[in-house]
Amino acid sequence: MPEYKTITAVIKPALERKLTLGESVLLDECAESGLSREAVFGKMKKQFDVMKKAAEDASAPGVEGPLYFGDAYKIKQGIEKGIIPNDMTARAVQIAVAVNGWNSLSGKVVATPTGGSCGILPGVIISAQKEWGYDDDKAVMAIFAGAGMGIPIAYNGTLSGSVGGCQAECGSAAAMAAAALTDLRGGTPEMCAHAFAIACKASMGLICDPIGTVSCPCVKRNGMFAAVAISAAYMALSGVESIIPPDEMLTAFCSVSLDVAKKFNKLEYKVGVQCTPFACSLDPKLFRH
Template sequence: MRFRTLKQLAEVCASEGLTIADVMLADQSEESGKPPAYVFNKMREYYQIMKEAVDKGLTEDTTSRSGLTGKDAQRVMTYMAMQPTNLGEEACKAMAYALAVSEVNASMGRIIATPTAGSCGIIPGVFISSQQRFGWEDDHLVKGLLCAGAIGYVIANNSFVSGAEGGCQAEVGSAIGMAAGALVELRGGTPEQAMHAVGLALKNTLGLICDPVGGLVEIPCIVRNGFGAVNAMAAADMALAGVRSVIPSDEVVQVMYEVGTAMPEKHRETAKGGLAQTPTGRKIMKELNLNRKH
């Protein structure tokens, strides 16, 4: 890749007059040895899987094997149909779609990890709801995935995307940053604005712990995806409005690494702290263990 930092990525875009998606497509093609058309078509396949996951989450029984979660996306859609929402239709729809994909994941369905299974709902929630709102063709969203991939590449190589390494800030936080930056580019914003969106998103998830109840990617993971989709849209709107991340985005990524490194083990996907160790969390764990024995 011609870039390792977000600043370098923006500089390549500026010097060559390219979008982030253009740069990522060319660099991924060169690195993989595959033609650009092959890379683009592979991303198109991934986007179709995302759309299928949203549809499945909204129309099928997504009750997880544990029985702890399922059908919350459908509850949100029913609520939207019955009365005005506090968020407004577009943000609420993005939230519902993000929940839908996360519930498909929890019920052993097929999803695309973006960047992880635990944060798989955020980008589809933002992308598919935005596509419906603005009438974009699928290929436009495929470019968005390439843009998000470039941002994720930088985060992964300078910090974490794994909850076991850096807490939920690394999973949900990274996905929010990727979705926010990509949405800016999808809306016609500049690479510089996209970089600001990433910084705005990431610095508002710093310190978010990974505390899966029962050790499952269900509670609180699924609802965090719903909230994450809304946060990504907010960060994108701020950046498009001209709001800047005063702390440069690369520095925010570095802080995310420092915070994740300092985070206690019990708050990094071990289910030994946080919500997993509340009285209710421990009760759920005990019941799950009993069920496994039987």
């Protein structure tokens, strides 16, 4: 079982075996865990079901919290009324906001890679299913591709907003989702690596500055980074390559993440939107986990 410490280490086994990235990551996971293909695939599928249920439940009218005001329902209405297009990106934004809004209300979700960023990959993948008619098995296979590509970030950087800023959460999720969508659309493992590297560029330096327990600005950032993931995948699928080699991009991404979070450390003082007069006027209890 190869250790996925670099982007090259993730895609190389796929290239050598002439497999899609998702299939290759699934096989490596089976070898590593000693579990059957059915068990490993079934576990991911069960998680995908939780994502879909969260997307559905959170899109209903009346889903609200102290700092979440039914945004997913509003965007859904926007699509249904034709105010915004019923397309891949708009639906992905809607689903990402729904799933992360659900998370902010302590609902059941799947950490992807974290709670604060759990809407992005479901938004992109579920929307792609509607756009191109992929069944759940295809969608789940693509999620393996995204998950595999996230592992080098965990090895070389962090996935914790407290340690690496929002970049570590939403930035990582967008890079994973970009790779997943590229795999789903039939992109090669190299294209997945480029989609990942391109998406990384969008979140470099993004700080973690939540008001309340992971809701503002997290929920909206989930929506916006779903769009980032789609943009990156579209570029890579069209043959656009990251000028910076993906592994060098990974190093830069992880290094900026840790540096920026040292300067903007939300545990030591207020940062970003936490400093706004509006945020300061709120009950301090909202700032705590």
